[in-house]
Amino acid sequence: MQARTPADEPNPAKVGRAEAARWSGALDLLRLVRSHPGVTRAEAARELHVGSGTATEISARLRALDLIAEAPAPPTGRGRPTTTLHAHPDGPLAAVVDLRYADWSVAIADLEGTLVESTTGRHASKRPDRVFADIREAVGNLADRYGGRVRAVSMSATGTVRRNSIVQSSVLGWRDVEVEPLLPGVPQALGNDATLAGLAEARLSHPGRSVLYLTIEVGIGGIFVDQGHAVTGATGAGGEFGHAPLGDPAVACPCGASGCWDVAVDGRAVARLKGEAEPEDPRAYLIEALVDPKSRAAVEECAAVLGSGTAGLVNILDPELVCLGGLAPELRRAVPEAFGGAFRAGLMGFRRDDPPPVVPSALGPDAPILGAAEAAWDMILTEGGIAAWIEERSV
Missing domain, CATH: 3.30.420.40 (ATPase, nucleotide binding domain)
Structure with a gap:
């Protein structure tokens, strides 16, 4: 075997930039699938300004990591066949909550924004501890069905939100209610219902x-x-x-x-x-x-x-x-x-x-809970969020 010279050694800076570029492309593709479910691989290459070979390589990596799935695209005439890109059936998920005046709902949202499962309940009491106990139980029950695939929790709340607290909700009669983690160890976001509804309307419509x-x-x-x-x-x-x-x-x-x-x-x-x-x-x-x-x-x-x-x-x-x-x-x-x-x-x-x-x-x-899903996926589709998913899948 020929000995390596210093000139043969990889440049760490170049390797780091190359890896960062690959992850940037992967995140860009995941975000594109989120905003355009069913986009073809050929369309994705054009949208992301990459070659067809690069798009194929990125999608293969994401498919191997259970992040996206591919299906044959309907034939459109001459030219090479392509595939459509979708949420992976075993991929990451978000738990989303809509806390309203008289009731609440909890659902699971996949990469494509589909609410794949939901449950609802009415407030037996408007005491914050009672309300959040019911919601926490519902979130936990849904998350247990998916074996660690829930990667973020996001709540839409009827009230003024500051950081992790509902500082005022006139309709619920609450002041300075801190929202504790609904699913321990999972990143959590909290937003005002109108804010998240507007976010969903703007992004999706x-x-x-x-x-x-x-x-x-x-x-x-x-x-x-x-x-x-x-x-x-x-x-x-x-x-x-x-x-x-x-x-x-x-x-x-x-x-x-x-x-x-x-x-x-x-x-x-x-x-x-x-x-x-x-x-x-x-x-x-x-x-x-x-x-x-x-x-x-x-x-x-x-x-x-x-x-x-x-x-x-x-x-x-x-x-x-x-x-x-x-x-x-x-x-x-x-x-x-x-x-x-x-x-x-x-x-x-x-x-x-x-x-x-x-x-x-x-x-x-549905606008507030769809907005909560947008906020949840903003947390998942980051380098840290995807790295954590990969690390757990490789254990």
């Missing part, structure tokens, strides 16, 4: 665009998503549009401020404008009011406040489009002139000739 998302349930929430990234501020508590002073300054909000938009557009606002007591279920109350002729004047005022506030945020944030979720599309649809007139009047003059389109949610009530 309007990819690559800047989106202002607004939703009415009990109060109004939302987020600005720019190029697929939710703008949540320094601590994650950003996007609380409902607590901008766009309502009546004489009206106190449960958050501690006065004049909040949150209490000027929902069922509580309709009841107050009609001289009635605050409803026990503001969401159900608003649904009934939208078709009640006696409530029309109050509904029109709420729609006008929604329209003018939306215009103000458009002036500030300059989105390409506005997406309305929850009951906001229904409020707009019930009294379109009230919303439309206030929206147009609130826009800066130069925007009126070409205002951003205002469209209804495409994802409906």
